[in-house]
Amino acid sequence: SQQGEEDPQALSIQEGENATMNCSYKTSINNLQWYRQNSGRGLVHLILIRSNEREKHSGRLRVTLDTSKKSSSLLITASRAADTASYFCATAINQAGTALIFGKGTTLSVSS
Amino acid sequence: NAGVMQNPRHLVRRRGQEARLRCSPMKGHSHVYWYRQLPEEGLKFMVYLQKENIIDESGMPKERFSAEFPKEGPSILRIQQVVRGDSAAYFCASSPSGQENTEAFFGQGTRLTVV
Numbered sequence: 465s466q467q468g469e470e471d472p473q474a475l476s477i478q479e480g481e482n483a484t485m486n487c488s489y490k491t492s493i494n495n496l497q498w499y500r501q502n503s504g505r506g507l508v509h510l511i512l513i514r515s516n517e518r519e520k521h522s523g524r525l526r527v528t529l530d531t532s533k534k535s536s537s538l539l540i541t542a543s544r545a546a547d548t549a550s551y552f553c554a555t556a557i558n559q560a561g562t563a564l565i566f567g568k569g570t571t572l573s574v575s576s
Numbered sequence: 577n578a579g580v581m582q583n584p585r586h587l588v589r590r591r592g593q594e595a596r597l598r599c600s601p602m603k604g605h606s607h608v609y610w611y612r613q614l615p616e617e618g619l620k621f622m623v624y625l626q627k628e629n630i631i632d633e634s635g636m637p638k639e640r641f642s643a644e645f646p647k648e649g650p651s652i653l654r655i656q657q658v659v660r661g662d663s664a665a666y667f668c669a670s671s672p673s674g675q676e677n678t679e680a681f682f683g684q685g686t687r688l689t690v691v
Contacts, residue, residue, distance in 0.1 A: 499682075506682040507682040552618055554619075563632055565621060
């Protein structure tokens, strides 16, 4: 079964709006990571949040983690057409946090 | 510093043939991971290797699939006697160590089509 499940499956917004994607997971974790995948391309690492962190920022990205609810959210502020991609959360099955289990992703479409 | 290099980018095989996918990790990285992505799905972990060792192959199908990461050269994912269900994108990632909270870097993937 999936370790990470993203919600919603698809999201369509206008440029300038904020996009929020959620991720739920099942087991205890050391960290949770978010990745972006443009159509037909490889994955790009966005941000890693450790289990003892509650919030982390990187540019226009804001990630929160609630270990009591086993959930995380990714907020993209002031979205741009170039943000159009699929976004995945991933948790690790090894101590290092590098052998990952991915959800099915949220497909974000930003129109100009 | 070149990123993770995978080749070929696209591979077409007939049913019953063998597919060999190559992955050269980033310079200085000794940990390699293979993932498979079916259409409209997230990535599924297959195998985790260090140089000359398989660390975790819990995601590998029991038959026809094998992986290696020799002392010299790229990591190879080998699929024998391919079937149509093997059609997918195969991604390789590498990391410099197995330490906690280490980021893995992904290649562009190899898209395998079995006809």
